[in-house]
Amino acid sequence: MRALREMSGTLDVERVRKDFPILHQEIYGKPLVYLDSAATSQKPRSVIDAIARYYLDDNANVHRGVHLLSQRATEAYEAAREKVQRFLNAAHAHEIVFVRGTTEAINLVAQTYGRGRVRAGDEIVITVMEHHSNIVPWQMLCEEKGAVLRVAPMDDSGTLLLDELEHLIGSRTKLLALGHVSNALGTVHPVRRIVEMAHRRNVPVLLDGAQAVPHLAVDVQALGCDFYAFSGHKLFGPTGIGVLYGRSELLEEMPPWQGGGDMISSVTFEKTTYNKLPYKFEAGTPDIAGAIGLGAAIDYVNALGLRAIAAHEHDLLSYATDALRKVPGLRLIGAAKEKASVLSFLLGEVHPHDIGTILDREGIAIRTGHHCAQPLMRRLGVAATARASLAFYNRREDVDALVAGLKKVREVFA
Amino acid sequence: MKSELRDLYQEVVIDHSKKPRNFRKPEGANRSAEGINPLCGDEITVYLKLSGDVIEDIGFQGAGCAISKASASLMTAALKSKTKADAEALFQRVHSMVSEGPKSNVNPEALGKLAVLSGVWEFPARVKCATLAWHTLRSALEGSGAPVSTE
Numbered sequence: 238m239r240a241l242r243e244m245s246g247t248l249d250v251e252r253v254r255k256d257f258p259i260l261h262q263e264i265y266g267k268p269l270v271y272l273d274s275a276a277t278s279q280k281p282r283s284v285i286d287a288i289a290r291y292y293l294d295d296n297a298n299v300h301r302g303v304h305l306l307s308q309r310a311t312e313a314y315e316a317a318r319e320k321v322q323r324f325l326n327a328a329h330a331h332e333i334v335f336v337r338g339t340t341e342a343i344n345l346v347a348q349t350y351g352r353g354r355v356r357a358g359d360e361i362v363i364t365v366m367e368h369h370s371n372i373v374p375w376q377m378l379c380e381e382k383g384a385v386l387r388v389a390p391m392d393d394s395g396t397l398l399l400d401e402l403e404h405l406i407g408s409r410t411k412l413l414a415l416g417h418v419s420n421a422l423g424t425v426h427p428v429r430r431i432v433e434m435a436h437r438r439n440v441p442v443l444l445d446g447a448q449a450v451p452h453l454a455v456d457v458q459a460l461g462c463d464f465y466a467f468s469g470h471k472l473f474g475p476t477g478i479g480v481l482y483g484r485s486e487l488l489e490e491m492p493p494w495q496g497g498g499d500m501i502s503s504v505t506f507e508k509t510t511y512n513k514l515p516y517k518f519e520a521g522t523p524d525i526a527g528a529i530g531l532g533a534a535i536d537y538v539n540a541l542g543l544r545a546i547a548a549h550e551h552d553l554l555s556y557a558t559d560a561l562r563k564v565p566g567l568r569l570i571g572a573a574k575e576k577a578s579v580l581s582f583l584l585g586e587v588h589p590h591d592i593g594t595i596l597d598r599e600g601i602a603i604r605t606g607h608h609c610a611q612p613l614m615r616r617l618g619v620a621a622t623a624r625a626s627l628a629f630y631n632r633r634e635d636v637d638a639l640v641a642g643l644k645k646v647r648e649v650f651a
Numbered sequence: 652m653k654s655e656l657r658d659l660y661q662e663v664v665i666d667h668s669k670k671p672r673n674f675r676k677p678e679g680a681n682r683s684a685e686g687i688n689p690l691c692g693d694e695i696t697v698y699l700k701l702s703g704d705v706i707e708d709i710g711f712q713g714a715g716c717a718i719s720k721a722s723a724s725l726m727t728a729a730l731k732s733k734t735k736a737d738a739e740a741l742f743q744r745v746h747s748m749v750s751e752g753p754k755s756n757v758n759p760e761a762l763g764k765l766a767v768l769s770g771v772w773e774f775p776a777r778v779k780c781a782t783l784a785w786h787t788l789r790s791a792l793e794g795s796g797a798p799v800s801t802e
Contacts, residue, residue, distance in 0.1 A: 586669070588716035590691050591660075594774060598656050607692045620692045620714050649660045650669075650717070 248549040250632045256281040257630055267600030270638045275626030276604050278473045287533035288526045314525050317532030324535045326456040327482050331514040335528050338479035339447040340370040342466035347374035349491040357383035360409045364389040365616050366419040369609040371445045395422040395571035406438050413442045417449035421608040422571030423579030432461045452577045454543040474534035478527030488514050495520040546629045550578045553627050557636040564643050570622050578627035587650050589623040599642040658770025668717035673727035677708035686787030686799040693719050697787045704734045718777050723784035725765050742785050749781045
């Protein structure tokens, strides 16, 4: 069934929408048009049910109890880890560390791998398109160590300048950290090539996959990256759960980050022996329900098929791009050749905040502001943009509603 | 158009946002403060030329949404040649009007042109836009010059 659907590459969007209860409501008397999935995605009923079922039937602490509930909870939690492993095609399940989200995953790497390896005068390379969560942890590390943050530039379309990036990677570079897909512009970076480029100079690479996993199939072994981070809530799973993938050799040599229960093998007041991977990095009771919910989200995405999802979104993105280009006074920000489902734009002199308020009253949810990418906004010479972001449950009617809403905006500011 | 939207974006608001009054640094300004709204990146600087307790001149510069620009523009128009005490009293009344709406005991009609901001309370996400300039004014009046943030 799945194979058939993937082969035909089609996705029945009306059927898919039935799986998302939240989409079927009115906002200020208008049908909800949700175009903010890059901020957080909506959740299918199967995810909500999996979380409820866990609390209704199986709730217990993991890795501790001899009783049946604890065994069931542990099995479900570890099964979720294996689902993530297969989803990313990681070589081992113990390379999957559950964290709160992408932000925590990056901080974990900065505070363990980074603090252990980076010395005064060393360099960390990022790009101008990064989300604050892939800037600030490195700034904090650089400040502590007297290291230097180097920033790779882009051109005006939002395409990374690979030659410039390559020049920045030098003998003092200890890590290259970049997004797989830009949250503000939607640019999909050629990360496989970039990883090769860095590895030729023995520089490890961390990829922030928060905006990539909902849209494209990720194979960490094929990419060759050393770390990969993403959040459950952008992948149709719950908030509060995320993933750090790390190659086992690197994770093995990294010290633990937080101390506590579950991350130890034995504790005396003289000495503590740390637990094996991945538990060394999972101190305290984890978000068990969150992991199970994320596992259910991965099941859901797999059932639709990432190829079918990508085909649907590609079609929708080009439809939306054409439709927005026809709106008088509208300027699309970000025109890279390879783009995921993000449309950042400006409308004449109207401030994005005002666009967002007027669209909201039409039932249309978009994001406005700096998208947690203030350095990028500065590079673009704008204070903020309006951003419509698409997911597989969006359809052409949603784009049409957006275009009609923008007409209202123009009327208000006529 | 929906009436709440028209309440928010009244013609005077649109006019002041497109052609802000006193959008300059007044000559002889001796007080200023910066205000930012980190959520949306709005930035504004309010300048005062204080002579004793009297605001002889007032202006502002910066970038922001229609609500924050119109509010700043209307504020500068309302406060020229007023005293510090007048400014503080007006701050309280405007703040009450835009954050509490009908529950506030401020009668918008008594506020002159500033009454056009009375629709803001129906948009809780926008109250900070309308009050940014006023908080910044307060910082400038106090003379601390400390940057103001809505967060």
